[in-house]
Amino acid sequence: MGTRTSFLNFIEGLLGKRRPSAADLARMTGQYQPPTSDLPISVTDLALQLAGQADVKLLLRQAGEWLLERAGVECVVIYLHEPAANRLAKPVCFGVSLPNLPEAIKLGYSIYGEVAMGRRPYYIELVEREKRLTPVPQGTQSAYILPLTHENALLGVLGLYAARPSALSEPSRAAIDRVAALIGATLSTAYRLSESQQAIARFDSFQRLAQDLTTRLSSGELLQRIVEAAREILDAQMSILLDVNFETGVLRPMAWSGIDHETAQLIYSRFKEDLKGLVAWARLPARTPDMRADQRTSLATQAIVAGMVSELAVPVLYYEELYGILAVETDTYRNFSDEEIDLLQSLAAHAGIALRNARLFEQLEERNAELQKANAALEISRQQAENARAAAVQANRLKTEFINNMSHELRTPLNAIINFTRLVMDGHAGAVTEQQRNYLSFVHEGGQHLLGLINDILDLAKIEAGKMELRREPTPLEPLLKGVMSTLIGLTKDKGIALNREFDDDLPVLNIDGRRIRQVLLNLISNAAKFTAQGSITLRATRQGDQVIFSVRDTGVGIKPEDLPKIFEEFKQIDNALQETASGTGLGMPISRRFVQLHGGDMWVESQLGVGTTVSFSLPIT
Amino acid sequence: MNDNAHVNILLVEDEPLNTTLTIAMLNMLGIQRVHAFASWKQLESCLDDLPPIHLALLDLRLPGNQDGYYILKRLRADPRFAHTPIAAMTAQVMPDDVKRAEEAGFNGFLAKPLNFDRFPQNIQRLLHGEYVWDAF
Numbered sequence: 001m002g003t004r005t006s007f008l009n010f011i012e013g014l015l016g017k018r019r020p021s022a023a024d025l026a027r028m029t030g031q032y033q034p035p036t037s038d039l040p041i042s043v044t045d046l047a048l049q050l051a052g053q054a055d056v057k058l059l060l061r062q063a064g065e066w067l068l069e070r071a072g073v074e075c076v077v078i079y080l081h082e083p084a085a086n087r088l089a090k091p092v093c094f095g096v097s098l099p100n101l102p103e104a105i106k107l108g109y110s111i112y113g114e115v116a117m118g119r120r121p122y123y124i125e126l127v128e129r130e131k132r133l134t135p136v137p138q139g140t141q142s143a144y145i146l147p148l149t150h151e152n153a154l155l156g157v158l159g160l161y162a163a164r165p166s167a168l169s170e171p172s173r174a175a176i177d178r179v180a181a182l183i184g185a186t187l188s189t190a191y192r193l194s195e196s197q198q199a200i201a202r203f204d205s206f207q208r209l210a211q212d213l214t215t216r217l218s219s220g221e222l223l224q225r226i227v228e229a230a231r232e233i234l235d236a237q238m239s240i241l242l243d244v245n246f247e248t249g250v251l252r253p254m255a256w257s258g259i260d261h262e263t264a265q266l267i268y269s270r271f272k273e274d275l276k277g278l279v280a281w282a283r284l285p286a287r288t289p290d291m292r293a294d295q296r297t298s299l300a301t302q303a304i305v306a307g308m309v310s311e312l313a314v315p316v317l318y319y320e321e322l323y324g325i326l327a328v329e330t331d332t333y334r335n336f337s338d339e340e341i342d343l344l345q346s347l348a349a350h351a352g353i354a355l356r357n358a359r360l361f362e363q364l365e366e367r368n369a370e371l372q373k374a375n376a377a378l379e380i381s382r383q384q385a386e387n388a389r390a391a392a393v394q395a396n397r398l399k400t401e402f403i404n405n406m407s408h409e410l411r412t413p414l415n416a417i418i419n420f421t422r423l424v425m426d427g428h429a430g431a432v433t434e435q436q437r438n439y440l441s442f443v444h445e446g447g448q449h450l451l452g453l454i455n456d457i458l459d460l461a462k463i464e465a466g467k468m469e470l471r472r473e474p475t476p477l478e479p480l481l482k483g484v485m486s487t488l489i490g491l492t493k494d495k496g497i498a499l500n501r502e503f504d505d506d507l508p509v510l511n512i513d514g515r516r517i518r519q520v521l522l523n524l525i526s527n528a529a530k531f532t533a534q535g536s537i538t539l540r541a542t543r544q545g546d547q548v549i550f551s552v553r554d555t556g557v558g559i560k561p562e563d564l565p566k567i568f569e570e571f572k573q574i575d576n577a578l579q580e581t582a583s584g585t586g587l588g589m590p591i592s593r594r595f596v597q598l599h600g601g602d603m604w605v606e607s608q609l610g611v612g613t614t615v616s617f618s619l620p621i622t
Numbered sequence: 623m624n625d626n627a628h629v630n631i632l633l634v635e636d637e638p639l640n641t642t643l644t645i646a647m648l649n650m651l652g653i654q655r656v657h658a659f660a661s662w663k664q665l666e667s668c669l670d671d672l673p674p675i676h677l678a679l680l681d682l683r684l685p686g687n688q689d690g691y692y693i694l695k696r697l698r699a700d701p702r703f704a705h706t707p708i709a710a711m712t713a714q715v716m717p718d719d720v721k722r723a724e725e726a727g728f729n730g731f732l733a734k735p736l737n738f739d740r741f742p743q744n745i746q747r748l749l750h751g752e753y754v755w756d757a758f
Contacts, residue, residue: 404716408683411713415735416639419647422738428650451735458716467717 043179046070050186054193056080057092063183064094067160071176072167075137077159078148078183079105079112084289084335088116088157096137096161111145112157119154121146121180123173125165137161142168144176150184155191158183202233202343209350219358223255226351227326231257233347234340236328238308240267241316241351243324244280251280251324254355269325276313279325285314285345287336291329310334314345318352323359326351396465403461410454418447456587460570463594470513470598477507477548480514481541484521488537491529498536504543511622516595523588524552524615531613532556543621547601551616559607567605568593593617626652629749632678633658634665634693635711636685640734644679644711651742662688662696675706677748679732682712682723691726698727707748711736720757730754 046066053059064076075095079088082104089104102110108117111133115122124130124143133143140161148156158180162168168176209229212222223241231239238258242251249271256264269276275296279286288294289310313327326348421444423429425437432440462468485501492499521539528537535555542549559567570590593603596617603617631648633656635641645656657672659665661684678697682690690710697703709730710723723731730748732741733756744754 404714407715408713411715411734412637412640415713416643418735419643419738423643423646423650428646447735462717469717 043175043182046179047182050182053186054190054197056187056190056194059183059186059190060092061094063179063186064092067176067179068095071160071162071172071179072164073160073162074140075159075161077101077161078156079116079159080156081116081148081154082333083154085333088112098135098137100135112159115145115147116154116157119147119149121173121177123168127161139163141165144168144173146177146180148180148184148187150181150188153188155184155187198235205229205233209347219354219361220255222354223351223358224257226347226354227255227257230326230328230344230347233343234312234328234336235330236312237331239326239328240264241324241326242267242269242276242280243355244271244322251276254324275311276325276327279313279315279327280322283315283317283322285312285341287312287341289333289335307331310336312336312340312344314341314348316348316351316355318356321352321356323352323355400461400465403457407454407458410450414447414451414454418444418451421447453587456591459591460587460594463591463598468594468598470516472511472513474509475512475514475517476509477541478503480518481521481539484518484525485539487522488525488529488539491526492537495529495533497529497532497534500536500538502538502540502542504541507541507543507548508621510548510619512599512619513595517599517619520592520595520617521550521552523592527588527615528552528554528556528613535612544618547618547620549616549618551614553612553614555612558609558611558613559605560609564605564607568603627654629653629676630655630657630673632665632672632675634661634679634684634690635681636660637681640681644736647736647738647741648745651745653745661685662693665693666696669700675703677745678703678706678708679711680708680728682710682714682719691722694726694728707751709748709754715757720755724755731757733757 046063049062049066050059053062060078064078067073067076073095075093075098077091077093077098079091081087082089085104087104087106091101091103093101105113105116107113111122111130122145124133124145125141127133127136127140127143130143133145136143140163142162142165144160144162146158147154148158158176160168160176166172206229209225212225227239227241230236236258238256240256240259241254243254244251251269251271253264253267256267259267269280271277272281275286275288275291275294278296286296287310288296291309291311308329308331310330310333311327312329313325315322316324316326326344328344421440424432425440425444459468481501481503485499488499525537525539532554533556537555538551538553540549540551540553568590570587596603596619600620600622601618603615605613605615607613631653633641633644635644635658638660641658641660645658648656655673657668657675659668680690680693684690684693690712694708697706697708707729708727709732710728711732711734712719712723713734715733720731729751730744730753732744732754737744737756740756744756747754
């Protein structure tokens with residue numbers, strides 16, 4: 001709506017430059033009444049012919065032919081005034097043809113130019129005396145060159161060439177002056193009419209564009225419509241829209257009309273470099289009637305090569321943001337009006353919206369592409385993770401199955417080995433000698449060791465499979481510790497090691513799996529006994545805040561600092577200087593720590609080589 | 623011990639070595655009447671001829687589909703065994719196995735290898751109708 005209102009204002013401005021007089025209206029409606037006169041030539045019929053004629057070419061032809069017929073001249077020449085170029089141009093010739101007429105005449109130059117400049121007719125009685133008048137039709141005696149004006153505005157110059165001097169007698173010239181005035185007035189009206197027709201045409205184009213803009217077009221299509229509309233509305237030979245790249249400062253063609261692709265690609269600019277670049281830099285419109293003479297466009301050689309003369313360029317903005325420039329160029333000399341700048345700017349505003357949308361869309365697409373890429377990568381890694389997880393689950397299942405089967409298959413013969421041995425050892429199968437009993441005890445121990453190993457492996461497998469379930473129940477610590485202590489006594493009875501117990505008096509009842517914690521403590525004391533030859537082993541249990549700390553301290557061989565981290569690794573055994581061969585499964589410590597961790601506590605080791613080792617663990621009081 | 627002389631124990635075990643061992647260990651307790659079978663098929667054909675049973679000891683893993691759980695179900699369906707103590711005696715000792723046995727309705731669970739020291743009192747307790755879970 002805003003565009004439409006401003007455009008109507010524009011038309012109003014165009015037409016309202018001068019309030020039409022009653023005579024103008026009469027002329028426009030074909031009711032022109034010329035003043036009656038007794039002069040040889042009546043202009044009434046010409047006035048009637050020309051009234052309402054908006055086509056300048058036709059108008060000139062009618063006037064020229066009328067003059068040939070009525071004024072008795074051999075040749076009629078009419079030049080039109082081009083105010084923007086300050087010259088006379090587009091000559092038309094009726095009657096005897098004058099092929100060598102100059103295409104354009106600068107105001108003030110030659111006779112036509114002088115007449116135009118001075119706005120005064122020039123009568124040449126004898127053309128042979130006026131050498132400057134050229135070309136002249138053969139046989140011409142007299143010539144009459146007079147300005148075509150209307151209300152002080154110069155519209156052109158009329159030239160009449162007569163073979164008979166009487167044709168240009170004074171009364172005839174007076175009549176011709178009136179014809180010239182009539183032509184001037186009609187031309188002026190025709191110009192105005194064509195201007196308003198042009199305005200209406202522009203308005204139509206604008207409306208069509210407005211419709212295009214509201215339909216769902218791609219940004220590229222929209223920009224194409226805009227440059228086409230710019231060219232059409234401003235009646236230009238070409239139009240072009242350049243996109244600005246702020247990183248490089250280069251303006252490149254995005255859409256164009258009136259030129260081919262190759263030519264368009266030649267048109268580019270840089271910030272501040274030429275008229276287009278200056279428009280982009282200053283964010284202000286700029287116009288030049290003649291690019292060839294304008295220093296600002298001295299580098300825009302491409303456009304000059306393409307034959308363009310005048311240029312109007314406006315910035316393409318969206319709010320304060322610059323997106324490019326929109327320019328129209330003409331191959332004829334033209335001074336673009338302020339209204340035309342406004343027109344191009346309102347087109348540029350649409351281009352700004354289109355370009356902004358295009359850029360937003362591009363960014364959106366880019367982000368979409370990135371997102372899709374990221375999604376694809378994510379999907380791949382998700383699948384890999386899923387595969388790995390499935391493989392791990394499968395492997396775990398196979399491992400668990402294998403361990404279960406192995407456990408079952410080993411337990412069955414061990415049942416026979418251990419218990420038949422006991423049956424024989426205990427005399428249930430007849431008398432046994434001391435030596436036999438001794439040997440059988442080795443078999444029994446071997447069986448028990450094997451069973452311990454199987455149980456350890458099973459425990460580890462259960463923990464790893466997350467299937468280790470604690471049977472927690474309120475457990476008083478005193479009996480538990482005493483039981484462990486008595487086992488320790490049994491383990492060290494032949495060694496002469498001092499055993500100490502340091503238990504707090506008020507040890508709490510813990511909600512624990514007593515069997516597992518007992519297993520942990522037994523493991524710690526059996527290790528201590530294994531690695532200690534002399535000195536002492538101390539079993540300690542103290543309350544510290546909201547946990548109970550258990551520790552087994554020995555004065556054994558100690559552990560090398562580099563071996564300390566291996567303590568909790570599965571199947572790792574530390575060298576024991578006291579034993580030539582390794583004993584134990586290498587699973588005791590890792591399993592012990594896991595049990596403690598399952599209870600919510602932790603286990604740690606302090607040791608000094610040759611001095612002793614302390615293994616401690618904590619259990620929370622819940 | 624004298625009481626045990628009249629005790630009838632039903633044993634289903636497919637491994638002859640284990641059958642021999644279990645009988646020998648029961649003999650230690652003075653139990654002489656052990657009715658041992660290697661499968662449900664064998665047991666089923668003799669079921670009607672059996673004297674009143676005081677305790678059934680069933681291996682869980684047996685060939686085919688007729689495992690210890692199956693036999694438990696079949697025995698419980700027989701009115702004569704509705705209230706008889708029936709214990710699992712097995713080398714399948716993973717937590718899931720123990721749980722399954724508990725849920726199936728066994729009165730006891732004796733893990734293999736049998737604990738030689740605890741075996742006599744476990745059997746006595748089972749005979750007295752106690753639940754015995756020696757799963758470790």
